[in-house]
Amino acid sequence: MEKREWKNLIKYNLLSLFIFISSVLIGFAIAGNVFVTNGNVETDSGLNVSNILFVNASTKNVGIGISNPGHNLTVIGDINFTGKIYGDGSELTGVGNVSWNESRANDLYEVKSTNGSTTFKFSGSKFMVKVT
Numbered sequence: 001m002e003k004r005e006w007k008n009l010i011k012y013n014l015l016s017l018f019i020f021i022s023s024v025l026i027g028f029a030i031a032g033n034v035f036v037t038n039g040n041v042e043t044d045s046g047l048n049v050s051n052i053l054f055v056n057a058s059t060k061n062v063g064i065g066i067s068n069p070g071h072n073l074t075v076i077g078d079i080n081f082t083g084k085i086y087g088d089g090s091e092l093t094g095v096g097n098v099s100w101n102e103s104r105a106n107d108l109y110e111v112k113s114t115n116g117s118t119t120f121k122f123s124g125s126k127f128m129v130k131v132t
Contacts, residue, residue: 052064052065054066054068054069056068056069061073061074062074063075063076064076064077065077
């Protein structure tokens with residue numbers, strides 16, 4: 001073979017090798033069927049972000065700090081938020097050390113529960129109930 005033929009053979013083989021390796025790496029990057037549609041990232045099987053955020057696509061449950069969330073949202077750790085919490089009217093159970101503050105006149109504005117002791121305070125009066 002001539003020198004030029006060897007050059008072309010090496011050149012095209014290296015190019016083919018590069019394309020093959022790139023395809024393999026891209027395949028690994030998108031394994032698990034990750035889709036981006038209109039700016040939304042979707043998966044068909046679930047999502048795990050650095051063992052912090054877990055999404056189970058089949059149950060539609062999300063876990064923060066837990067890999068097997070049993071509810072729509074399961075959080076292991078503290079929660080800090082601004083805004084409001086809306087519920088269905090059922091009671092909140094199994095939660096200690098809870099505080100609510102509201103500043104409207106003559107309304108219940110503070111409820112504190114710590115280690116079995118609950119304090120209710122009302123604004124606009126001297127009425128206070130403490131249950132221990």
